[in-house]
Amino acid sequence: MKIRPDQLHNHLQQGIAPVYLLSGDEPQQLLECGDTIRHSAHSHGYDERQVMEAATHFDWDILAAEAASLSLFAQRRILELRIPSGKPGREGAKAITDYLASPQEDTLLLIILPKVEKNQQKTKWFTTIEKSGVVIQVWPVKAAEMPRWIQNRAQHHGLQLTRESIQFLAQQTEGNLMAADQEIEKLRITHGVGNITLQEVAASASGSAHFTIFELMDAALSAQTARALKMIRTLKVEGTPAPVVLWSVAREVRLAASVAEALSRREPPAAVFKRQKPPVWQSRQQLLTSGARRLPLQGWYRLIKKLAEVDQAIKSSGDPWIVMEEILLGMRGA
Structure with a gap:
């Protein structure tokens, strides 16, 4: 199934799926979704993590070998498969579908890749993941959505920003979520939780x-x-x-x-x-x-x-x- 990033927390409270696919070109949201899944998996006893980078000339037999191998240190583990090109190719597609035909009960497969184009979403490997697990696609935040994102992130850190302060940060960071998050974190460290004025936001920003x-x-x-x-x-x-x-x-x-x-x-x-x-x-x-x-x-x-x-x-x-x-x-x- 497909879910939005803001639905991930509630989904994980209901249990861990055998496979997750994270895709998109917005690094901050991609990073946070991955961290959320790993943290939840750890709380469910997935204490070991194996990372595979499926770059050019990657041996896709490694996926099957890793899935079949027994963990020496933990009963449950995460297999993290990163595909920088966004396309697993013929061998990779077969390796993923073969794995999902009989997934290991003690293994969570986490696949991370850039934006998956529409033609790739119709392929067997992608639709198999949709049926067997969870697909989360992240998108860049639009200009009109940026103030709300900043407001929600500030509240998460215990900060209350004025409307003018939120607009100021939205204009300055221009859709860069990582830069906006860093500025909010800097405000929290400098001023602590509570109300933050436009003057304080501007002073903090001018220092960068x-x-x-x-x-x-x-x-x-x-x-x-x-x-x-x-x-x-x-x-x-x-x-x-x-x-x-x-x-x-x-x-x-x-x-x-x-x-x-x-x-x-x-x-x-x-x-x-x-x-x-x-x-x-x-x-x-x-x-x-x-x-x-x-x-x-x-x-x-x-x-x-x-x-x-x-x-x-x-x-x-x-x-x-x-x-x-x-x-x-x-x-x-x-």
């Missing part, structure tokens, strides 16, 4: 270069060059490591260049954003598209070469901040 750097690149992409230069100089004065700033600058420049390449081929920018891992937040797609149009393709290529100069300056005695300012200036176009 993650947010300021994103604001920096938004200013550069929207041709607010003076503001972008002021921000990067502030980051330098505050002691933000140059490699941290370079990471964000390089990511945005390369992404904008990819959009510019797509535009030169008359390919819709949406195709570029769809290929990104993690995906580009919807609210930033228009900003990146308009920013990419501001320079000809060769201009973006020149800025990519500049990124190598920044990296070299960091590794030597040069000044990477000057070169990064040149990149920001170059992003404004003609």
Whole structure:
């Protein structure tokens, strides 16, 4: 059967299924669902855990061998099968269906993989898991759903955030659940449980270069060059490591260049954003598209070469901040 992530806790209170499949491209929810299953299994006596990584050239006979082997340390155990490609292939599909034809009573099979496409969901191995166990698919949280997710997570940590605080965090983290969870945990450690004001949330966020750097690149992409230069100089004065700033600058420049390449081929920018891992937040797609149009393709290529100069300056005695300012200036176009 299929259940949603928010139904998992109640499901596990009714007992452990012989097989669970977790799939999706949202790492925070995938991690938490896996941890919830492992914790519940441990409370039911599944004290041993064997992890198998089904990468390229994986020997699928190992699954049957592990299932047939006797545990030396525990009566019950978890076999955790990770499939990074999201597709087990012909041999893997057969190995999974063969295992589920006669699953071991003392063994829980936990399969973790990226998003399973619709055509894969119609295959025998997937439908067999649906019939024999539980399938949980996780999806990125949409912009409209992000405030509620933040509110629920804050309440889980014993925090009460104002509506303005929730909106502020939702805007700053842009669908990144892991970043939002880290900020909430930081607030709990700093202020303890109870009510948290917008001022406290903003002060906590301003102490993290993650947010300021994103604001920096938004200013550069929207041709607010003076503001972008002021921000990067502030980051330098505050002691933000140059490699941290370079990471964000390089990511945005390369992404904008990819959009510019797509535009030169008359390919819709949406195709570029769809290929990104993690995906580009919807609210930033228009900003990146308009920013990419501001320079000809060769201009973006020149800025990519500049990124190598920044990296070299960091590794030597040069000044990477000057070169990064040149990149920001170059992003404004003609």
